[in-house]
Amino acid sequence: MRRYPPYDPPEYVGWVPDPKLVDEFRERARSDAARARIIDDLAEKALLDLYAGMVRFRLHDIALKRWVRRGVISKAWLGTGEEAVTVGCVHALDRDRDVVAPMIRNAGAFHEMGMALPRIFAGYLGTGDGPNGGRDGHFGDLEHGVLQPISHVGDMVPVATGLALAFQQRDEKRVALTWVGDGATKTAAVHEGFNLAGVLRVPVIFILQNNQVALGTRLDQHQVGGFDAWPAMYGLRGAFADGNNVLDVYAATKLAADHARAGGGATLLVVETFRMGGHATHDEAEARKTFGADLFERWGRRDPIGLYEEHLVQQGITRDRLGAVEEQVTQEVDAAAEAALEDRDGRSPAPAGAEYDGISAGVRQPGLAARMNGAL
Ligand SMILES: Cc1ncc(C[n+]2csc(CCOP(=O)(O)OP(=O)(O)O)c2C)c(N)n1
Ligand SMILES: [Mg+2]
Numbered sequence: 001m002r003r004y005p006p007y008d009p010p011e012y013v014g015w016v017p018d019p020k021l022v023d024e025f026r027e028r029a030r031s032d033a034a035r036a037r038i039i040d041d042l043a044e045k046a047l048l049d050l051y052a053g054m055v056r057f058r059l060h061d062i063a064l065k066r067w068v069r070r071g072v073i074s075k076a077w078l079g080t081g082e083e084a085v086t087v088g089c090v091h092a093l094d095r096d097r098d099v100v101a102p103m104i105r106n107a108g109a110f111h112e113m114g115m116a117l118p119r120i121f122a123g124y125l126g127t128g129d130g131p132n133g134g135r136d137g138h139f140g141d142l143e144h145g146v147l148q149p150i151s152h153v154g155d156m157v158p159v160a161t162g163l164a165l166a167f168q169q170r171d172e173k174r175v176a177l178t179w180v181g182d183g184a185t186k187t188a189a190v191h192e193g194f195n196l197a198g199v200l201r202v203p204v205i206f207i208l209q210n211n212q213v214a215l216g217t218r219l220d221q222h223q224v225g226g227f228d229a230w231p232a233m234y235g236l237r238g239a240f241a242d243g244n245n246v247l248d249v250y251a252a253t254k255l256a257a258d259h260a261r262a263g264g265g266a267t268l269l270v271v272e273t274f275r276m277g278g279h280a281t282h283d284e285a286e287a288r289k290t291f292g293a294d295l296f297e298r299w300g301r302r303d304p305i306g307l308y309e310e311h312l313v314q315q316g317i318t319r320d321r322l323g324a325v326e327e328q329v330t331q332e333v334d335a336a337a338e339a340a341l342e343d344r345d346g347r348s349p350a351p352a353g354a355e356y357d358g359i360s361a362g363v364r365q366p367g368l369a370a371r372m373n374g375a376l
Contacts, residue, residue, distance in 0.1 A: 001055055001305055001326050007065045009080060009276040011300020017310045018301050025307045026314070028242050035251035042247075046091070047312060050246050052325050053087040054305050057108030059333040060117070064124065068281045072341065073124055077104040081244075081276030084304035085209050087112055088241075088249030089177060092257055099163055101147040101156035101178035102140070105209060105275075114144040117336030125340055127347040134349035153184035157193030157206060164202035164266070173261045177205040177253075183214020185230075186222060194268065198235035201265030205256045206236070208268060209243065211275040216283065216290055231268040243273030244304040247311075274299035 005013045030036045057079060064076035079086060086108040090100065095113055102109040110120045115131070122130035123139040131139040132148065140148035147163075149156055160178040167174040180190055185208065197204050208227055212219045231238025237259060241252040249271060256267035276299065278284035288296070309322055 001058070001309065001322075002330075004062055006069075007062045009296070009300060011276070011296055012303055012306070015300070015303055015306050017306060021301060021307060022310045022314065025245055025247075025311050028245050029247040029251065032251075034255055035248065038251040038254050039247050042250075044317065047315075047317070048321070048325055050087060050091055050250065051305075051308060051312065051322065052329050053091060053108065053112045054083040054246060054308065055326050055329045056111055056117075056333060057083040057087060058305060059330060060107065060111065060120070063121070063333055063337040065281060067124070067337075075280050075282050076124070077107070077280045078277055079105045079108055081299065081304065082209065082211055082273045083108060084246035084249050084308070085179070085207065085243045085271050085273055088246040089179070089205075089207055089253045092250050092253035093175060093177060094257075095145065097145070097172075098175045098177065098257070099145045099147060099160075101149060101160050101176070103149055103153065103156065103179050103181060103184070103209075104280075105181070105211065106179050110141070110144075110146060113141075113146050115141045115146060117333060118339045121337050121340035122347070125344055126349070127340070127344050128349040129347050152187075152189070154180060154187035154190040154193075156180075157184075157190045158196065159193075160204050160206070161193045161197045161200075161202060161266075164197065164204035164260075165200060168200070168202050173203075175203045175205060175257050175260045177207065177257075179207040179209045181214060182208070182210040182212065182219050182227075183217065183222060185227075186214075194234040194236060197266040201263075203260035203263075204266045205253065205260060206266065206268045207253075208270045209273065210270065211243075211273050212295075213275055213279075213287075213290060215279045216286055218290060227270045230270065234268065236266050236268040237264065239267055239269045241269060241271045243271035244299070244302040244307065246304060246308050273304075274302075276300065 003013050029039050061078040061080050067073045068076050082105050086106040090109050090112040100109050100113060111117055119131060126134040128134045131141045138149050138151060140146035156178045157180055160176040163176040184190060210227060214222060239252050239256060241248045243249060252269055256269055259267060278287040313319060
């Protein structure tokens with residue numbers, strides 16, 4: 001894809017494919033027979049949709065970075081370098097019926113679950129036409145199966161478990177999915193949720209998104225060893241995927257969803273990736289001190305979008321075709337960001353309690369009720 005020097009991590013600016021990594025990308029996706037079958041079944045449209053989804057997420061982040069530079073918003077949390085984790089998971093679900101609970105690195109789940117980009121951008125601006133009427137920077141849209149996160153990391157794990165319990169009790173073949181960061185796994189809520197999901201065998205998928213860092217604390221500073229033993233510890237079906245390989249993430253999630261729908265219970269899918277920037281836009285310089293330049297360089301060569309593009313070209317999809325997809329998504333994101341800015345003062349929320357009933361609506365969760373009752 002086109003690179004954006006003012007906004008991209010420096011490792012992405014002059015990105016050129018490393019043939020060895022492109023081979024590894026292909027081999028990784030084929031190393032497991034069940035995953036290989038799923039990938040082989042993907043039609044060209046589905047392959048291109050995955051590509052469009054990742055490009056959309058990257059450009060969504062770039063639009064937010066641009067707004068931070070222009071002083072439109074004060075700060076933004078980004079998923080740069082981790083796009084494959086969100087997009088691969090979402091595309092593997094039944095997006096008309098399943099429910100996801102994204103965290104800050106998973107904003108791509110908003111648009112990939114079907115929320116309109118202008119509405120998403122309105123959410124960041126806090127205008128009254130945003131998903132929660134401009135009340136809070138945390139938003140979702142239950143009509144599209146996206147739970148609004150709460151700020152406390154890890155808490156969506158027991159919430160997703162509870163949703164899955166409802167699906168199980170109603171004998172609905174539906175799945176709940178949430179992402180949990182390496183740092184968030186240190187909370188009690190995550191332990192409670194994992195344990196309950198294991199005991200009750202509910203149809204939930206936990207994506208343990210190990211990006212090697214929590215705020216300014218490296219994984220090796222908050223945990224001894226890796227996550228290999230964790231699924232078994234909780235009695236959860238365990239799976240592992242390369243978080244910079246969208247096909248691997250897609251296939252692993254699809255298998256987890258099939259397993260859950262068949263009544264097999266919960267999966268903990270451990271995905272390795274890397275945060276190619278700061279915790280948010282405010283601490284990019286600090287992040288460069290948290291890790292050595294070699295680590296950024298190593299993961300920078302594994303840009304999930306660049307690798308996937310090269311893979312698709314090897315599979316016979318032309319660069320022109322990819323370019324056309326990118327162009328269309330670029331126009332879509334640019335237009336949405338511009339539209340959100342127009343007359344934004346005029347769209348600021350009404351004084352609390354005057355017109356907006358978001359608080360009571362939030363408590364009643366009408367979208368969730370409709371979704372849970374199969375009306376949506
Ligand atoms: C319970 C709780 N403790 C602390 C915080 C402050 N906080 C917000 S994000 C974050 C880091 C989370 O790291 P991780 O779970 O690895 O996710 P990442 O940011 O790397 O995607 C922290 C500590 C919080 N939101 N909730
Ligand atoms: Mg982390």
